[in-house]
Every structure is written in C-alpha cells, then in structure tokens.
Amino acid sequence: MKQVAIIGGGSAGVMFANRMRREFTPNQVGLTVIEKSDKHHYQPAYTLLVFDLDEPENIVKPTNELFYEDVKLVQDEATKINPKENTISTTKHGDIAYDYLVIATGAKLSLGEPEGMLEGLKKGENVHTFYTMDGALKLRDALKNCDGGTVVSTFCEMPIKCPAAPIKFILMAEDTIRNLGKRNKFKFVLTTPLPSAFSRHPYMEALNGIFESRGIETVANFAPGEVDHEKGVMKSYDGKEVNFDLLSITPPHEGADVIQNSDGVGDAAGWVTCDKYHMLNKYHDNIYGIGDATDFPTSKTASGARKQAKVLTERFKALLAGKEPKATYDGEIICPILTRDKRALFANFNYTKSLSPATESYLNWVLKVNMLRPLYWNMMLKGLL
Numbered sequence: 001m002k003q004v005a006i007i008g009g010g011s012a013g014v015m016f017a018n019r020m021r022r023e024f025t026p027n028q029v030g031l032t033v034i035e036k037s038d039k040h041h042y043q044p045a046y047t048l049l050v051f052d053l054d055e056p057e058n059i060v061k062p063t064n065e066l067f068y069e070d071v072k073l074v075q076d077e078a079t080k081i082n083p084k085e086n087t088i089s090t091t092k093h094g095d096i097a098y099d100y101l102v103i104a105t106g107a108k109l110s111l112g113e114p115e116g117m118l119e120g121l122k123k124g125e126n127v128h129t130f131y132t133m134d135g136a137l138k139l140r141d142a143l144k145n146c147d148g149g150t151v152v153s154t155f156c157e158m159p160i161k162c163p164a165a166p167i168k169f170i171l172m173a174e175d176t177i178r179n180l181g182k183r184n185k186f187k188f189v190l191t192t193p194l195p196s197a198f199s200r201h202p203y204m205e206a207l208n209g210i211f212e213s214r215g216i217e218t219v220a221n222f223a224p225g226e227v228d229h230e231k232g233v234m235k236s237y238d239g240k241e242v243n244f245d246l247l248s249i250t251p252p253h254e255g256a257d258v259i260q261n262s263d264g265v266g267d268a269a270g271w272v273t274c275d276k277y278h279m280l281n282k283y284h285d286n287i288y289g290i291g292d293a294t295d296f297p298t299s300k301t302a303s304g305a306r307k308q309a310k311v312l313t314e315r316f317k318a319l320l321a322g323k324e325p326k327a328t329y330d331g332e333i334i335c336p337i338l339t340r341d342k343r344a345l346f347a348n349f350n351y352t353k354s355l356s357p358a359t360e361s362y363l364n365w366v367l368k369v370n371m372l373r374p375l376y377w378n379m380m381l382k383g384l385l
C-alpha cells in the first residue's frame, strides 16, 4: 500500500484526492490531505459577488464536508517539506510520512508592494481588492456608493489567479454604471503590466475592440510602484501616473510559505518547479505539483486544476500498476470573461494554441453565472467532471 500525501485542500487538492479515491481502494492507496483552513471558498465567484450575481453563503463550505470517506483530512499547516526523509512537518501533528507527495498549496497574495497599497486597502475607502471574499463585498459597496469619477482596475504583475478577472471587473463596472444611466459621470481605466489587456489571440483582439467601443481606456506596460490613496494617484516604477477615485487592485501573488521554507522544491517566488506536461517536481521523482502552486506556464485557474487532477490521477494509475504513465497536461484552461450584463466570452487555450472562438454569448453568461458553481460543488470537486 502506498501513502499519497497532498498539501492543500483547495480546488486542486480536493479534486485530485477525490479522483484518486474513486480509482483506488483504501487498501491500495492511503490518501492524506493537509489543509490549514476549515473553510473552502469557491474563488471564481468573488467577481460575481461584486456585481450582486452571487451571495457569500453560496460560495463557502466547511472543508471537512468535501471529501469522500477514507480520504484523511488533517486540519493543520504544513510548515516544511523534507524530501530526503519523505516527510512533511506540520504545526500540530508532527511529521507526516509519504511515499508520494502532491503539492496543491495555491497562490497567496503578496501585500508588501506596491508601496501604499496595504494602507489603502486597510483604510478601505477608495482602494479595494476583490481577490478576497471580504474585499469583494467592500468593493461591491464602494462601487454602489460611487457617484462619479475615475474607476481603475489594475494588476501589478504576473502571474496572478485568473488573469482575466481584472478585465471582467472593469467591463462589468462600466456596464453597471451605464445601465444606471450614469456613464457620463465616469471614466474607466484598466492598467496592465503587459503590452495589452489580454495576451492571447483571438481574445486579445476581441477584448481590445470591446474596450475601444465602450470607451474604456487601457494603460499598457504599467507596473505600479506606489499607491497614494490620499491623493488618489497610482505611480508606476517608470514614473507614469494614473489618477483614481476608486481603485480595484489585484496584488502581486507568490507561492505558499511552506514552499519558500523548503529546500529544493520551488523557485525564489515559491512556485513549485515542475515539468509542465508530467507535473513532476524537477528535483524529486516522488513529488508532484498541481494547481496554482506550480510554475506551469499557463493561467492559474480552477479549470486548469480540474484538468490537471484528471491527468495526475491517470499518471498515478499507470505508475502504481508498474507501467509508464502516458497522460500529459497540455496546459488547457478555460476562462469565462463577463463582458456586460447577460454576455460572456470564454477564453479557452492550452500551451500552444487557442481552442475556442472569441464569441460573446448569453449561453456563456448562463454557464458562468448560473451553472459553474453548482457544477463545482456537486461534480468537479467530487471528481465526476
């Protein structure tokens, strides 16, 4: 019997653990998930909260209700991975041994930079982030109370979770204000550290066209170095300035502390260094990475985690049967971009190519707003989809 330990019971960890349990009996494979939080958030709905398209009670569930029987949940924080000993140190449960380790620790917000961002967020008046549930609710209220001025959506650097989320925010904010009949009192701006709002064809061209037609300004190659919430000014490292009355900021992201504290597992920013097809850690042949925790060169999304969980389970099936694993992750992700009320565009691509046309449709909206959350709780997390 092999022991598989999983650090992180977020989207990727739960999907993988439950898929594995469906394939292997407890006598074949022991599955232990170490998760520090007792609440699991369906993060893709944070964007919906901002626009009253979902409610907090629908998007949070107790972590211990998510697993099949015989997946052992250890509610604790993993503090260090010891690859030489094949153990994980934890805060309360001592060292946990494994034959195989799957790291699913996600991405965390890095709030130290840009300068002034944290003060602005703490003040909670004109600087907000919807990258937490609490932040999404505050931004929702701030937008409702905003009577005019410049609304800015910014992301500081890549990689971030769901790179389209700051784009969804500005598009939906503009549409909401337009529908309230107040568009002439507002200016809408997206700043991006990239050369364009979105980097993949044909979504890039489609989004650029939508921005232009609706008068939403894009400030490209803008890497924020300072946020002055008192003056309502954001400055880039190379001296450019963008004024705001309401700023929605996506802070920089980094890998989990446990990766940064463990030698030979990740890179300087704490991303688990993995082969992008096989998901195997570059330094250890019994350690894998899955989900946002990894350095896979694709967007950090739950849709990607779902596909990775499927592939990794297939690889374990072969591996534990003594065969050569064949299944590979091609980098596929699907990112639903709400463009306006009742319309959404799906960006679907893998490492090498785009897989869907850039079409805004009502069907896409219904999928994103009404169907994905129930599918997530009832099918995806259970490893059924």
Ligand SMILES: Cc1cc2nc3c(=O)[nH]c(=O)nc-3n(C[C@H](O)[C@H](O)[C@H](O)COP(=O)(O)OP(=O)(O)OC[C@H]3O[C@@H](n4cnc5c(N)ncnc54)[C@H](O)[C@@H]3O)c2cc1C
Residues within 6 Å of the ligand: 007, 008, 009, 010, 011, 012, 013, 034, 035, 036, 037, 042, 043, 044, 045, 046, 047, 076, 077, 078, 079, 104, 105, 106, 107, 130, 131, 132, 161, 162, 165, 256, 257, 258, 290, 291, 292, 293, 300, 301, 302, 303, 304, 305, 334, 335, 336
């Ligand atoms: C605003 C926003 C919008 C998004 N929109 C979409 C979207 O439309 N579509 C989409 O597919 N995706 C979207 N995402 C991204 C999606 O939520 C993530 O890609 C997904 O949650 C990744 O799953 P994960 O398991 O890798 O990370 P997470 O779900 O973040 O889970 C990581 C888990 O690891 C745990 N952990 C970390 N360190 C430790 C430790 N040391 N010990 C124990 N436990 C630990 C954490 O507590 C956490 O539960 C969005 C995200 C955000 C924030």
